Amino acid sequence: MQLSSDLADGERRGAEDEDLEPTEQSLERISYLAAAKPPPDQTTTTTSFEFVRKLGYGSFGTVDEVLHPGTKTHFARKSIRASLHQSPPALAQARREVIALCSLRHVHIVGVVAYYTLEDQFSIIMSPVAQGNLSEYMLNDCSAPLIKSSNLSKWIGCLTSAVSYMHEKSWQHLDIKPSNVLVTGDHVMLSDFGGALLVDGSQPKISMESSCAVTPMYCAPELV
Structure with a gap:
């Protein structure tokens, strides 16, 4: 829901x-x-x-x-x-x-x-001005106020929603990774769209060469 x-x-x-x-x-x-x-x-x-x-x-x-x-x-x-x-x-x-x-x-x-x-x-x-990013969130000590493990499962739906919407608008982020997910309270937001591409059927296949912002460790296998 x-x-x-x-x-x-x-x-x-x-x-x-x-x-x-x-x-x-x-x-x-x-x-x-x-x-x-x-x-x-x-x-x-x-x-x-x-x-x-x-x-x-x-x-x-x-x-x-x-x-x-x-x-x-x-x-x-x-x-x-x-x-x-x-x-x-x-x-x-x-x-x-x-x-x-x-x-x-x-x-x-x-x-x-x-x-x-x-x-x-x-x-x-x-x-907004975020409190941190998802990478910092996951590395924080579990006793820190920012950490709420129950948020992690909820955020999967939140981020899937954002990516689905973005793809419907023909945009591909191409660099989704924990450090590009901002955390504010129990809210998450995708950020850092410097490598994003507006794609359609007439454009060539996306590759690492076509996006300088791709992070190899996190990019889709077909881009490697």
Whole structure:
């Protein structure tokens, strides 16, 4: 029942937000999406996101927790570390992630609130700010407050719901692994869509060469 409910909710959100898909031209300017809850004011500038703390590092950039003072809402900000002109693969992945997440609206997929270029750095503002990821969750001591073994079986349905919805929208994540599953309380969300591909019958077979974000240890056998 939970699986059907989650999938239906994801389909509803996707239908409501189809008009929010960005184009390549729109990615260079600041854009706020209606998906934010509550949304930042349309007149807000990028400087209104205040740095709170460093959350981590990715293959091409950093992830910070930021605060939007107008709404007192905390978000996660993923930024490309190097110059956009020096790291075209990183910029391509960031753009792909924005396009994917703007076309996917599901309770178990992270949401994009804003994206912008500032001082030669491309940033994506996302919600929510997670407590950790599934890899950390599984490695934690069982006495830690975050650990609830009963969640693990429930999360299988949640993540299956998200993947099913994503595939119905013709997107393939290609890098699903514990560290790309965010955990907040008893809620999980798929994240890190930098290697995601929009596929249809006219495209060639997906391979490791066609997706630079594939993690060999976790990828499907046919991609190896």
